[in-house]
Amino acid sequence: MLGLSLTEAADAIRRGKVSSVELTQAAIERARKLGSELNCFALLDADEALSAARKADRSRKGKARGPLHGVPLAHKDLFYRKGKVVACGSRIRKDFVAGTTATVLERLAAAGAVNLGALHMAEFAFSPTGYNQHYGHAKNPWNTAHVPGGSSSGSGAAVAARIVFGSLGSDTGGSLRHPAAMCGLTGLKPTLTRVSRAGVMPLSHSLDCVGPLARSARDCARLMQVIGGADPADPTAAIRPVPRYEAGLDGKVRGLRIGVPRSYYYDPVTPEIKQRLDESLDALRRLGARVIEVDVPDMTLINTLMHVLMTVEAATIHRRWLQSRRQDYSDQVASRIEPGLFYPATRYAEALGMRASLAREFVDTALGNVDVLHLPAIPIPVPTIDDTTRGNPADVARIIGVIGHCTRGINYLGLPAISVPAGFDSKGLPVAFQLVGRPFCEARLLHAADAYQRVTDWHRRSPPKA
Amino acid sequence: MKTALELIPGELQNVTLADSDIARAVALAKPTNDKVRQAADARLQFEDEPAAFIGFLHARP
Numbered sequence: 311m312l313g314l315s316l317t318e319a320a321d322a323i324r325r326g327k328v329s330s331v332e333l334t335q336a337a338i339e340r341a342r343k344l345g346s347e348l349n350c351f352a353l354l355d356a357d358e359a360l361s362a363a364r365k366a367d368r369s370r371k372g373k374a375r376g377p378l379h380g381v382p383l384a385h386k387d388l389f390y391r392k393g394k395v396v397a398c399g400s401r402i403r404k405d406f407v408a409g410t411t412a413t414v415l416e417r418l419a420a421a422g423a424v425n426l427g428a429l430h431m432a433e434f435a436f437s438p439t440g441y442n443q444h445y446g447h448a449k450n451p452w453n454t455a456h457v458p459g460g461s462s463s464g465s466g467a468a469v470a471a472r473i474v475f476g477s478l479g480s481d482t483g484g485s486l487r488h489p490a491a492m493c494g495l496t497g498l499k500p501t502l503t504r505v506s507r508a509g510v511m512p513l514s515h516s517l518d519c520v521g522p523l524a525r526s527a528r529d530c531a532r533l534m535q536v537i538g539g540a541d542p543a544d545p546t547a548a549i550r551p552v553p554r555y556e557a558g559l560d561g562k563v564r565g566l567r568i569g570v571p572r573s574y575y576y577d578p579v580t581p582e583i584k585q586r587l588d589e590s591l592d593a594l595r596r597l598g599a600r601v602i603e604v605d606v607p608d609m610t611l612i613n614t615l616m617h618v619l620m621t622v623e624a625a626t627i628h629r630r631w632l633q634s635r636r637q638d639y640s641d642q643v644a645s646r647i648e649p650g651l652f653y654p655a656t657r658y659a660e661a662l663g664m665r666a667s668l669a670r671e672f673v674d675t676a677l678g679n680v681d682v683l684h685l686p687a688i689p690i691p692v693p694t695i696d697d698t699t700r701g702n703p704a705d706v707a708r709i710i711g712v713i714g715h716c717t718r719g720i721n722y723l724g725l726p727a728i729s730v731p732a733g734f735d736s737k738g739l740p741v742a743f744q745l746v747g748r749p750f751c752e753a754r755l756l757h758a759a760d761a762y763q764r765v766t767d768w769h770r771r772s773p774p775k776a
Numbered sequence: 777m778k779t780a781l782e783l784i785p786g787e788l789q790n791v792t793l794a795d796s797d798i799a800r801a802v803a804l805a806k807p808t809n810d811k812v813r814q815a816a817d818a819r820l821q822f823e824d825e826p827a828a829f830i831g832f833l834h835a836r837p
Binding site for chain 1: 781784785789790791792793797800801802804805808809811812813815816819820821824825826828829830831832833834
């Protein structure tokens with residue numbers, strides 16, 4: 311049952327083929343069996359989940375409440391849920407009890423979803439590997455010696471291990487796309503402001519996005535349909551209508567123009583990853599898409615400006631805790647926040663001020679003659695936990711830095727991006743490509759990813775730990 | 777003698793950092809400050825206000 315996709319599970323409940331209690335019970339059993347081994351749960355709320363599942367089954371006899379009726383999900387531990395501890399992977403907030411519920415969680419509940427609990431994450435969402443010194447590393451279900459990717463590490467591990475059918479995470483520099491790519495899942499970072507951030511612990515207001523992580527583009531489409539849209543509790547949330555993402559998935563990409571960058575993105579890509587990326591382009595070509603080489607602007611500058619925004623805003627959020635509770639941060643996280651204390655306000659304002667012109671330049675140059683960009687998601691094989699924690703600090707820093715090579719600049723540009731499974735490396739770890747689109751073109755990304763997933767089965771493969 | 781950059785966290789931010797943490801942060805912040813300033817000198821116009829970015833997102837789907 312847990313091998314179904316999210317949409318298959320929802321449809322099976324709706325048709326009465328399986329009950330929400332059966333699915334939820336199975337998910338709880340798997341969470342108890344694998345949750346500790348993968349270290350992917352911050353909190354398992356079995357009793358509340360079963361109670362919600364029973365209620366869902368009772369009400370289904372009348373009418374399904376929504377497109378997620380009875381489906382067990384769990385989310386990154388930075389979404390506030392009133393009355394619950396939301397620790398954000400930190401020691402600082404280990405006793406923080408939320409006074410409100412995040413809008414996106416309310417929307418999932420209104421669509422009928424059952425909440426299984428909160429998922430482990432990197433401390434304050436500050437690691438592309440999922441590193442968490444306080445509560446241990448989440449493990450990659452494909453090989454537990456390897457990182458699951460972060461910062462939505464528990465989301466990646468729990469969805470890949472078939473414990474839950476989908477999960478919400480956040481993405482400031484790749485935190486949805488890294489675990490999606492490393493765990494063989496599909497993860498969508500929407501356009502900045504497409505999804506409400508009310509009730510979500512921020513890392514960087516100018517960059518944070520909330521999005522879905524699931525097993526397929528279709529699953530992500532259904533989750534996006536539920537969580538997208540204007541929100542009175544978040545005045546920054548876009549008021550433009552939310553397209554009918556799932557209804558638009560028809561598998562047809564004939565004539566779609568796919569841009570492949572001539573520079574920057576492929577610089578650190580290993581030959582084996584390149585091979586998988588080329589194969590994914592071949593599959594899209596066979597579907598009738600056209601692949602066109604494109605130029606991209608200076609991404610090293612864009613990455614630098616992203617770094618200034620992220621660290622200054624994070625330092626603003628964490629400054630008082632850094633003064634009073636520095637010992638409660640891991641060194642790796644504190645050392646990533648602290649440079650934000652050293653940038654003058656003029657640098658920060660300059661980084662913000664150049665954003666519109668650089669985004670315009672990127673869209674005009676890289677996306678001017680194509681519909682989507684095809685990029686690596688992670689340019690190197692999924693590293694081991696040891697690779698990213700032990701040994702020469704310079705090597706560790708280099709590996710951690712290169713993980714975000716293809717993701718973090720996209721957050722500065724505010725553009726939507728989706729990570730899509732593209733096969734496996736010689737060690738059996740997932741490889742992924744990334745599609746990037748123009749602002750608010752999530753539907754096009756989901757459409758292209760879904761078309762690819764109709765002719766490939768990488769997204770359907772289960773890891774050994776499932 | 778400490779540089780102005782090294783004095784910022786204690787003097788202006790009221791955050792006490794170990795000398796080693798200051799050295800590490802300055803080693804990163806100094807070249808980043810330079811790179812952003814140079815880029816701004818080359819391309820930032822007086823009229824480029826930050827709010828224009830959100831306008832760009834909505835204007836260019």
